[in-house]
Amino acid sequence: MLDVSQVSHSYAAGGRLWRKPAIPVLQDISFTLEPGMCLGLLGVSGTGKSTLGKIILGLQRPTAGRVSFAGQDWYARDRRARHHMRREVQAVFQDCYSAVNPLMSAGQIIGEPLRNYERLSALEQKRRVAELLEQVGLQASDADKRPAAFSGGQLQRINIARAIALRPKLIVLDEAISSLDMVNQTQILTLLSQLRADYGMSYLFITHHIQAALTISDRMLVMDKGQIVCTADSAAALMSSPHPAVQQLIAARLPEHPSQRLDWSSET
Amino acid sequence: MTGAIIVQANPLLETVDLAVQCRTASGKLDLLQGIHLRLEAGRVLGIVGESGSGKSLTCHAILGLLHRTQMQRSGQVRLQGQELTNYSERQMRRVRGAQIGTILQNPMNAFMPLHTIGTQFVQTLRTHDGTLSRRQALRIAVEGLDNMGLPHPQRLLRQYPFQLSGGMLQRIMIALSMCLKPKLLIADEPTTALDLVSQLQVLRALDRLRRECGTAILLVSHDLGVIAQMADDVAVMRHGRIVEQGSVHQLFDDPQHEYTRLLLDSRMTAYHPLEQEQEQEQEQEQEQGGRRDA
Amino acid sequence: MREKWTFASYENITIRICTLLLVLLFAAALLAPWLAPHDPVKVDLLHKLEAPSTAHWLGTDHLGRDTLSRLLYGSQVSLGFALVIFIVSVGVGLIVGAIAGYVGGWIDSVLMRFCEGVMAFPHLVLVLGVVGIFGPGLLQILLALLLVQWVAYARICRNMVVSLKQQSFIAAARISGSSTWSIIRTHIIPNVQRPILVVGTLEMGWAIMDISALSFLGLGVQPPQAEWGAMIHEGTAYIRSHPELMIYPGLLILIVVVLFNLLGEALSTKYGIERC
Numbered sequence: 149m150l151d152v153s154q155v156s157h158s159y160a161a162g163g164r165l166w167r168k169p170a171i172p173v174l175q176d177i178s179f180t181l182e183p184g185m186c187l188g189l190l191g192v193s194g195t196g197k198s199t200l201g202k203i204i205l206g207l208q209r210p211t212a213g214r215v216s217f218a219g220q221d222w223y224a225r226d227r228r229a230r231h232h233m234r235r236e237v238q239a240v241f242q243d244c245y246s247a248v249n250p251l252m253s254a255g256q257i258i259g260e261p262l263r264n265y266e267r268l269s270a271l272e273q274k275r276r277v278a279e280l281l282e283q284v285g286l287q288a289s290d291a292d293k294r295p296a297a298f299s300g301g302q303l304q305r306i307n308i309a310r311a312i313a314l315r316p317k318l319i320v321l322d323e324a325i326s327s328l329d330m331v332n333q334t335q336i337l338t339l340l341s342q343l344r345a346d347y348g349m350s351y352l353f354i355t356h357h358i359q360a361a362l363t364i365s366d367r368m369l370v371m372d373k374g375q376i377v378c379t380a381d382s383a384a385a386l387m388s389s390p391h392p393a394v395q396q397l398i399a400a401r402l403p404e405h406p407s408q409r410l411d412w413s414s415e416t
Numbered sequence: 417m418t419g420a421i422i423v424q425a426n427p428l429l430e431t432v433d434l435a436v437q438c439r440t441a442s443g444k445l446d447l448l449q450g451i452h453l454r455l456e457a458g459r460v461l462g463i464v465g466e467s468g469s470g471k472s473l474t475c476h477a478i479l480g481l482l483h484r485t486q487m488q489r490s491g492q493v494r495l496q497g498q499e500l501t502n503y504s505e506r507q508m509r510r511v512r513g514a515q516i517g518t519i520l521q522n523p524m525n526a527f528m529p530l531h532t533i534g535t536q537f538v539q540t541l542r543t544h545d546g547t548l549s550r551r552q553a554l555r556i557a558v559e560g561l562d563n564m565g566l567p568h569p570q571r572l573l574r575q576y577p578f579q580l581s582g583g584m585l586q587r588i589m590i591a592l593s594m595c596l597k598p599k600l601l602i603a604d605e606p607t608t609a610l611d612l613v614s615q616l617q618v619l620r621a622l623d624r625l626r627r628e629c630g631t632a633i634l635l636v637s638h639d640l641g642v643i644a645q646m647a648d649d650v651a652v653m654r655h656g657r658i659v660e661q662g663s664v665h666q667l668f669d670d671p672q673h674e675y676t677r678l679l680l681d682s683r684m685t686a687y688h689p690l691e692q693e694q695e696q697e698q699e700q701e702q703e704q705g706g707r708r709d710a
Numbered sequence: 711m712r713e714k715w716t717f718a719s720y721e722n723i724t725i726r727i728c729t730l731l732l733v734l735l736f737a738a739a740l741l742a743p744w745l746a747p748h749d750p751v752k753v754d755l756l757h758k759l760e761a762p763s764t765a766h767w768l769g770t771d772h773l774g775r776d777t778l779s780r781l782l783y784g785s786q787v788s789l790g791f792a793l794v795i796f797i798v799s800v801g802v803g804l805i806v807g808a809i810a811g812y813v814g815g816w817i818d819s820v821l822m823r824f825c826e827g828v829m830a831f832p833h834l835v836l837v838l839g840v841v842g843i844f845g846p847g848l849l850q851i852l853l854a855l856l857l858v859q860w861v862a863y864a865r866i867c868r869n870m871v872v873s874l875k876q877q878s879f880i881a882a883a884r885i886s887g888s889s890t891w892s893i894i895r896t897h898i899i900p901n902v903q904r905p906i907l908v909v910g911t912l913e914m915g916w917a918i919m920d921i922s923a924l925s926f927l928g929l930g931v932q933p934p935q936a937e938w939g940a941m942i943h944e945g946t947a948y949i950r951s952h953p954e955l956m957i958y959p960g961l962l963i964l965i966v967v968v969l970f971n972l973l974g975e976a977l978s979t980k981y982g983i984e985r986c
Binding site for chain 2: 192193194299300327328329330331332333334335337356357358359360363396397399400401402403404405406407408409410412413
Binding site: 202205206207231234235237238239241242243246247248249250251252260261264265307310 | 877878879881882883884885886887888892896897900901
């Protein structure tokens with residue numbers, strides 16, 4: 149469904165007059181994502197995961213390579229075609245606070261994609277928003293509240309409601325749970341798995357959180373310095389990857405119990 | 417409510433019935449209530465709870481950094497038997513600099529964006545020890561960063577905060593604390609904004625600070641992994657109160673409060689097979705080791 | 711702790727009182743033809759420099775013109791022109807700033823360098839230059855002040871937009887299928903409105919001062935038309951015998967400027983905006 153082939157990207161550095169050599173962020177990334185699958189994209193910060201997410205969302209044209217969705221090239225199409233494709237690929241971002249316009253009500257936030265694509269009557273739109281709010285575990289009466297009245301976990305639910313409003317085929321979850329506390333992380337992950345089961349959507353789950361990725365993904369890609377260094381279909385395969393970046397991620401997990409503490413006492 | 421804590425005559429930090437109220441249009445609102453904390457020298461006290469439970473506010477209340485007209489503090493805060501609540505703003509500033517170090521969630525806020533790391537490092541060192549020359553301070557800074565295992569300390573000192581990653585800045589903050597050797601470090605969600613690999617490096621740095629300088633750490637986190645790794649004692653907070661307090665083992669093995677159990681259940685491990693596999697591997701290794709010993 | 715507290719509403723009270731008083735003043739200016747008891751430019755030398763009486767509540771000036779009527783008509787000029795300056799410069803500034811900030815690239819560079827050029831130029835010199843070229847008069851002053859003021863709004867707006875653009879709700883809106891124009895309309899402008907309102911309120915005070923100052927110097931309103939600054943100027947000849955001729959318009963300018971400043975301060979506290 150999603151086909152990313154040989155995508156490379158680099159950011160131009162410096163001003164318009166004194167251009168420095170471009171900084172490469174992504175090098176020759178290729179992968180495919182089948183319908184209904186959850187692909188985990190793992191890596192530490194600064195490895196170009198988010199840039200890749202933006203490219204897949206059609207927000208950033210890559211310097212080289214092709215991104216096609218359902219056989220259509222994102223960046224070769226005209227604006228109208230892209231507008232139509234856009235409804236199939238939605239996103240949830242890391243910072244739930246900045247992902248919502250502080251002046252809009254929850255209902256307006258969730259209703260934005262509906263307004264753009266579905267042209268519903270006011271009543272119908274209200275009903276759909278209420279439905280979506282209930283689907284993500286909030287109440288229909290929350291539609292009139294402003295973002296300031298919600299906690300982080302609730303806001304992330306609103307973001308999810310906005311993402312699923314159009315019943316997209318793919319949702320890019322860019323560190324969608326990283327800014328939440330543990331209780332909310334678990335709840336949001338459960339919600340996401342449940343929604344996937346209900347609608348058969350695909351997820352691209354971008355994260356540095358190895359446990360979360362393992363919980364929800366069918367396949368995992370590990371990125372390091374702009375390249376994919378490991379593809380694993382199971383936890384065991386991931387664990388046995390010899391690449392140092394993968395091992396570093398695995399070693400960085402913290403213990404669940406004080407008795408399993410990592411021993412640092414010998415270090416100086 | 418409070419679990420068994422080894423009672424010593426004079427703990428490093430002690431809060432007695434610390435409370436914070438907020439003045440609002442519709443009357444007073446309790447933000448914190450009945451916070452009793454004890455932190456012995458060289459130990460780590462973890463405060464855990466979900467966002468909005470008053471963890472950060474507790475830190476601010478201890479440091480005397482509350483909004484002056486809107487927040488009201490009551491109760492006692494003692495640092496080495498000294499009553500901090502009676503201190504003037506000027507005295508508090510000296511205490512915050514010399515005896516209590518702080519590390520915040522967003523390290524960008526801790527640095528001035530317009531100065532290089534080196535300038536700020538040297539400035540801080542020299543305000544604490546007036547006898548230091550610039551050159552001496554710079555040498556201490558280089559040693560401090562090098563000691564913390566940060567690469568290219570000389571180059572690092574010439575860089576500006578925005579050129580560095582969050583994890584790097586956080587480690588620089590800890591390196592700075594290490595040079596100042598405070599009695600107490602208040603770390604408010606020091607790793608929340610970081611990825612796992614940087615998180616581990618920062619926690620390691622904190623651990624070294626404690627081991628080598630004997631600094632006690634008040635570690636605020638919502639991540640039970642961080643708490644399990646670092647803390648000796650834990651206080652669980654919810655809605656501005658401490659619901660459970662005790663040693664880390666006691667808390668993880670035998671949680672008393674329902675909310676603590678909820679927190680423990682929210683750990684993401686129950687789902688996936690990874691841990692079990694690893695445990696099996698470990699068991700196998702142990703078995704093999706055992707056989708070899710035999 | 712991300713809840714929003716509602717603090718004792720000292721600001722709200724200030725905002726209400728200031729707005730009420732300003733609305734009254736604007737209403738008085740608008741209704742001047744009906745409220746004024748006399749023709750503001752009718753010379754009556756038999757009744758010059760009279761003390762307050764039932765016929766002339768605030769007395770008459772050196773040409774026997776009714777002071778109250780002149781003050782009322784004068785407020786039309788001071789307040790009306792300040793409002794025009796505010797509306798036009800905010801409008802232009804908002805559009806230019808939003809385009810520069812949102813589109814970015816060389817358009818941003820060109821527009822902002824132009825704005826900086828205007829800002830770097832001393833305002834008074836610019837205004838005097840315009841008056842020098844086109845001769846003294848209200849329209850010329852209006853033009854000169856507009857030229858100076860929209861730049862400030864454009865820059866504030868542009869910087870706001872640049873920082874807004876990095877917030878992920880703009881990206882989310884694009885993903886939701888909103889067009890550039892609809893993003894500017896529904897997400898950018900409402901979020902820029904508040905700071906613009908704050909700065910605008912404070913700038914209104916300055917605009918009134920500027921108009922009065924230039925009229926005082928004889929560069930703005932031409933006699934016999936009434937205007938506060940011009941009235942002060944006319945009163946200077948009688949400063950010893952009839953200081954009230956200067957005090958009335960001076961007091962009005964003071965009140966209006968103070969009201970605008972109080973309102974601006976209260977708004978900026980309420981919205982939590984740091985003034986630039």
